[in-house]
Amino acid sequence: MSYNKTPSITAETINPKVKIFSYEPCGEIVRRAERLQQEMDENPDSLPFPEIIHCNLGNPQVLGQRPVTFFREVLSLCDNPALLDREEARALFSACAIKRARKIVNSIPGKETGGYTNSQGVKSLRQAVADGISARDGYPSKPDDIFLTDGASAAVNMMLQILIRSHEDGILCPLPEYPLYSASIILHGGTMVPYNLTEDRGWGLEIFEVKRCLEEARSAGLTVRAMVVINPGNPTGQVMSITNQEEIVEFCRKEGLVILADEVYQENVYVENKRFHSFKKVARSLGYDEKDLSIVSFHSVSMGNHLLKLSGFCGESGRRGGYMEITGFGDDVKGEIYKLASVTICPNIAGQILTSLIMDPPKLGNESFESFEAEKERIHSSFWKRAKTLGKAFSSLEGVSCNNIEGALYIFPRLHLPSLAIKAAKREGVSPDVFYTHRLLDATGIAVVPGSGFHQVSGTIHIRCTILPDEDKIAAMIPRLKGFHESFMNEFRGSEPYMNDLRR
Numbered sequence: 001m002s003y004n005k006t007p008s009i010t011a012e013t014i015n016p017k018v019k020i021f022s023y024e025p026c027g028e029i030v031r032r033a034e035r036l037q038q039e040m041d042e043n044p045d046s047l048p049f050p051e052i053i054h055c056n057l058g059n060p061q062v063l064g065q066r067p068v069t070f071f072r073e074v075l076s077l078c079d080n081p082a083l084l085d086r087e088e089a090r091a092l093f094s095a096c097a098i099k100r101a102r103k104i105v106n107s108i109p110g111k112e113t114g115g116y117t118n119s120q121g122v123k124s125l126r127q128a129v130a131d132g133i134s135a136r137d138g139y140p141s142k143p144d145d146i147f148l149t150d151g152a153s154a155a156v157n158m159m160l161q162i163l164i165r166s167h168e169d170g171i172l173c174p175l176p177e178y179p180l181y182s183a184s185i186i187l188h189g190g191t192m193v194p195y196n197l198t199e200d201r202g203w204g205l206e207i208f209e210v211k212r213c214l215e216e217a218r219s220a221g222l223t224v225r226a227m228v229v230i231n232p233g234n235p236t237g238q239v240m241s242i243t244n245q246e247e248i249v250e251f252c253r254k255e256g257l258v259i260l261a262d263e264v265y266q267e268n269v270y271v272e273n274k275r276f277h278s279f280k281k282v283a284r285s286l287g288y289d290e291k292d293l294s295i296v297s298f299h300s301v302s303m304g305n306h307l308l309k310l311s312g313f314c315g316e317s318g319r320r321g322g323y324m325e326i327t328g329f330g331d332d333v334k335g336e337i338y339k340l341a342s343v344t345i346c347p348n349i350a351g352q353i354l355t356s357l358i359m360d361p362p363k364l365g366n367e368s369f370e371s372f373e374a375e376k377e378r379i380h381s382s383f384w385k386r387a388k389t390l391g392k393a394f395s396s397l398e399g400v401s402c403n404n405i406e407g408a409l410y411i412f413p414r415l416h417l418p419s420l421a422i423k424a425a426k427r428e429g430v431s432p433d434v435f436y437t438h439r440l441l442d443a444t445g446i447a448v449v450p451g452s453g454f455h456q457v458s459g460t461i462h463i464r465c466t467i468l469p470d471e472d473k474i475a476a477m478i479p480r481l482k483g484f485h486e487s488f489m490n491e492f493r494g495s496e497p498y499m500n501d502l503r504r
């Protein structure tokens with residue numbers, strides 16, 4: 001019997017939507033860094049640098065941040081509940097962690113962390129999240145409105161799946177954007193409706209620009225269903241003013257748009273004159289309730305913790321924990337969201353537990369409070385120092401401008417490269433930012449992401465670099481960065497001027 005040995009599934013015949021999108025923070029730069037790492041492992045002296053520094057991703061623990069003891073104690077005890085009744089546990093774990101773990105274990109079905117849970121997440125853990133939100137905002141939050149998820153990414157995906165019916169459904173997204181949004185919109189068959197943030201105004205959002213984009217999309221026949229707002233911003237690092245947030249709330253209410261509020265960097269605010277306010281709080285303080293406006297807020301254990309006023313304090317990105325709070329939707333819609341969540345049965349339990357912990361950490365009077373505070377303070381002051389040091393280093397480079405970082409975990413410097421460098425990139429068939437980031441990685445081992453991975457305004461050149469490497473790594477990184485940049489500029493300077501703006 002003969003059969004066809006040619007595989008029927010090829011890259012040409014898979015779902016074309018998968019082929020269209022790109023996800024640069026984990027894309028070519030990572031593969032290139034892995035190849036270099038392998039080269040280094042096989043032949044340690046083959047490269048001109050001692051290690052790869054992964055500044056491509058907001059991945060705190062990979063860049064040296066140690067996990068917070070309280071969180072890990074609770075997780076360990078929940079995974080080994082037999083320890084809770086052992087005498088030795090009192091010497092090994094804080095009383096606070098033992099008490100919390102006991103409470104959590106007793107509320108989990110079967111009192112074990114290895115079983116499936118409710119698809120929305122364990123009720124008591126959702127209650128802890130809702131209580132944390134109420135304490136943060138001063139407005140009530142209900143456990144029934146909380147969906148615990150495998151990180152914020154899963155929640156965003158789920159909501160886009162719910163909202164997008166066909167390519168005629170549009171979603172307003174900021175540019176530059178975090179590519180989770182463009183990727184998910186493409187995968188779910190919708191249309192991204194981009195609005196530009198204004199770099200000259202510290203990456204501010206101009207509501208007239210959003211209106212213009214909405215109107216244009218509507219006249220092209222799209223039904224725009226939601227507006228994505230990332231605050232504090234990634235990759236742009238800005239924190240919205242409350243006036244700006246109020247404008248967005250008014251705009252979305254009037255236009256009937258769901259606000260998809262990506263608030264994962266809510267505690268990563270560094271500047272004195274800015275504070276994080278959730279969109280739900282802003283809407284409620286304007287007097288709007290669930291009948292007036294639909295808002296979904298996303299948060300994650302990957303980054304910070306609102307009650308601790310910390311930067312990237314939790315940093316448990318690989319645990320895949322997060323939540324979305326859904327307000328202004330009927331029970332029928334919530335039922336469908338529940339059904340969608342149930343397709344993957346339930347979010348992972350360690351992520352659920354961590355999410356409850358970041359929203360309900362040790363408080364004044366708890367035994368772990370002081371050591372917890374000390375760990376928190378150490379991480380916090382170090383973060384702010386790193387943000388300033390890296391910002392200063394990038395700004396000091398020839399032809400590089402860099403907005404002040406106000407929040408989140410990244411800087412997004414703009415490069416003004418000599419035209420000979422632009423031509424060299426063209427000859428290699430890559431964009432100038434890709435050309436620069438590849439050269440930087442090959443010469444220094446520093447992995448950053450080209451701005452095109454975030455859909456930077458066309459004709460501009462940026463790179464995104466996380467502020468997460470620990471202080472020693474940053475100290476090692478800066479001379480390498482400066483040396484590379486200087487020789488890059490010297491190599492391509494020629495007699496031609498910078499290309500400040502490729503659109504000209």
Ligand SMILES: Cc1ncc(COP(=O)(O)O)c(C=O)c1O
Pocket residue numbers: 058150151152153154178180230234262264299300301302317321322
């Ligand atoms: C703006 C933004 N939203 C969502 C996410 C995804 O977070 P998670 O790790 O919880 O999926 C990230 C991660 O970097 C992010 O930067």
